[in-house]
Amino acid sequence: MTPSSPVNVGLRVKHARQNLRRMSQDALAAAMGFNDRQTVSDIETGKRAVKSDELLQLSNALDQDLEYFISPFSVVGEAEYSWRASSDVTEDALDSFEIKASGWIGMLRWLRAQSTVPHDPLGFSLRLNENSTFEQAQQAAELLVEKLALGLMPAASLADCIESRLDIPVLFVDMDQGLKRGSISGAACHLAELGAVLVNRQEPSVRRNFDLAHELFHTLTWGRVKIQHRESNSMEERKRTRRVEQLADNFASALLMPRASLDSLIHPARANEVVHLADVAAELQVSTTALGWRLRSLGRIDEPIRVALSQITRPDPVGETPKLFSAPFVRDLHAALDKGRLTMRKAASTLSLSQEQLLELFAAYQLSDPSSSWTQTE
Numbered sequence: 359m360t361p362s363s364p365v366n367v368g369l370r371v372k373h374a375r376q377n378l379r380r381m382s383q384d385a386l387a388a389a390m391g392f393n394d395r396q397t398v399s400d401i402e403t404g405k406r407a408v409k410s411d412e413l414l415q416l417s418n419a420l421d422q423d424l425e426y427f428i429s430p431f432s433v434v435g436e437a438e439y440s441w442r443a444s445s446d447v448t449e450d451a452l453d454s455f456e457i458k459a460s461g462w463i464g465m466l467r468w469l470r471a472q473s474t475v476p477h478d479p480l481g482f483s484l485r486l487n488e489n490s491t492f493e494q495a496q497q498a499a500e501l502l503v504e505k506l507a508l509g510l511m512p513a514a515s516l517a518d519c520i521e522s523r524l525d526i527p528v529l530f531v532d533m534d535q536g537l538k539r540g541s542i543s544g545a546a547c548h549l550a551e552l553g554a555v556l557v558n559r560q561e562p563s564v565r566r567n568f569d570l571a572h573e574l575f576h577t578l579t580w581g582r583v584k585i586q587h588r589e590s591n592s593m594e595e596r597k598r599t600r601r602v603e604q605l606a607d608n609f610a611s612a613l614l615m616p617r618a619s620l621d622s623l624i625h626p627a628r629a630n631e632v633v634h635l636a637d638v639a640a641e642l643q644v645s646t647t648a649l650g651w652r653l654r655s656l657g658r659i660d661e662p663i664r665v666a667l668s669q670i671t672r673p674d675p676v677g678e679t680p681k682l683f684s685a686p687f688v689r690d691l692h693a694a695l696d697k698g699r700l701t702m703r704k705a706a707s708t709l710s711l712s713q714e715q716l717l718e719l720f721a722a723y724q725l726s727d728p729s730s731s732w733t734q735t736e
Contacts, residue, residue: 365428365429365430366404366435367401367408367413367428368408369402369434369435369436370434370435371386371398371401371402371408371427371435372402372435373434373435374420374434375402375420377453378420378421378422378453379420379421381420382395383398383399383402386398386419389415390419408427413427413428429708430464430468431468431704432460432461432464433463433464433549434457434460434464436549437460437463437547437548438548438587439456439459439545439546439547439587440545440546440573440576440585440586440588441542441544441545441587441589442542442544442545442569442572442573442588442589442591443541443543443589443590443591444540444541444542444591445590447537447542451536452588455533455537455542459545461708462529462531462556462683462709462710463547463554464708465709466529466552466554466687467549467551469687469691469694470527470552470690472690472699473690477525481525482525482526482578483581483582484498484579484582485498485582486579486582487579487583488583488584488601488602488605490605492604492605492608492655495605495606495608495609495612496608496611496612497612498609499571499608499613499616500612500613500618502613503613503616506523507519510618510619510623511642511643512613512616513567513614516613516614517557517680517684521684521686526552526553526554526555526577527552527554527555527684527686528555528570529554529555529556529557529683529684529687530557530559530680530682530683530684531556531559532558532559532682533558533560534558540560540591542591543557543558543561543565543569543591544557544566544569544572544573545573546576546577546585548580553577553578553580554577555570555573555574555577556573557569557570557573559679559681559682560679562674563674563675563678564639564643564644564645565645566680567643568644568645568648571610571613571614572606572609572610574609574610575605575606575609583605584602585602586600586602608655611648611651611652611655612652614642615642615644615648615649615652617656619642620638620652620653620656620658623641623642624658629658630663632667632670635653635659635663636670636672639667640672646667646668646671647668650663650665650668653667681722682722683719685723688719688720688723688725689725691705695729702716702728702729
């Protein structure tokens with residue numbers, strides 16, 4: 359089994375010390391028996407290799423399993439995230455969830471390294487920055503709709519196009535485990551060799567679509583726009599949000615509701631009929647609130663119409679919950695297991711699933727039990 363990239367023990371030491379144990383370098387140095395904190399600093403920056411006997415010491419001092427430091431499937435300490443989370447999610451809870459997410463992203467990176475399908479080493483980015491105007495963000499989104507040929511209802515094919523045309527993996531995951539429903543909506547994830555988007559698959563479809571478009575903005579502007587580790591997913595709190603998030607919202611709004619689609623779907627004689635506009639929102643797979651703000655910003659409706667439109671709610675389509683992860687991800691995982699490059703036990707633990715749940719995952723994608731034709735050994 360070949361890891362996708364060398365394991366960076368130093369970054370994992372730093373992450374465990376700072377984020378999981380809240381320790382200073384001096385405190386870790388004392389626990390390790392080092393003369394001063396410089397040795398810890400050198401380990402964290404990669405200037406000094408960790409000796410085999412020191413790994414056990416680090417495991418004890420930082421209260422982490424050895425696997426945390428040596429697993430080729432983890433991106434803890436390497437990956438950067440921008441989370442959409444409610445204010446009732448504590449930093450400790452978010453840190454714990456991020457470790458789970460790093461298993462998903464780490465497996466994704468490893469599988470991409472095993473794949474024979476070429477991936478774009480250059481990537482795609484938007485020429486936008488923190489000084490860009492909201493109009494420029496909207497224009498960039500509408501140009502992207504044309505580039506990706508997303509059609510009249512962009513939300514319907516957005517996830518597939520992001521994967522196939524932009525080479526940005528999109529994983530639909532469960533983010534409500536142990537948390538209040540809707541506490542975490544999604545995230546943009548950045549590694550040196552790839553960007554990815556995580557979306558809470560248990561959210562209503564209109565919210566999933568907006569989250570996906572919003573996080574795509576962050577993924578395509580990473581490095582150009584300074585991104586916070588977490589942002590609010592509350593509409594009320596977002597009214598006071600920082601400008602970068604407003605740029606992302608403007609981009610997402612125009613991506614899901616381009617003017618060409620609005621021109622085609624909204625009957626001119628019914629442009630101020632809220633019921634008709636609510637029907638258009640349903641066709642575009644966006645919320646009535648989102649459509650209201652989009653039309654208001656374009657000057658197509660007045661404020662009373664926007665408010666009236668936002669008060670109309672439609673039930674979410676039944677049976678629209680996406681399958682866990684994504685078809686490309688699960689197919690690559692199945693292939694790795696089928697070829698014996700990975701064990702069921704390791705795959706399940708990395709993805710925070712039981713082996714039974716892993717088999718259910720393959721069945722959901724109409725894939726066979728990859729372990730049925732050979733004997734697994736760990």
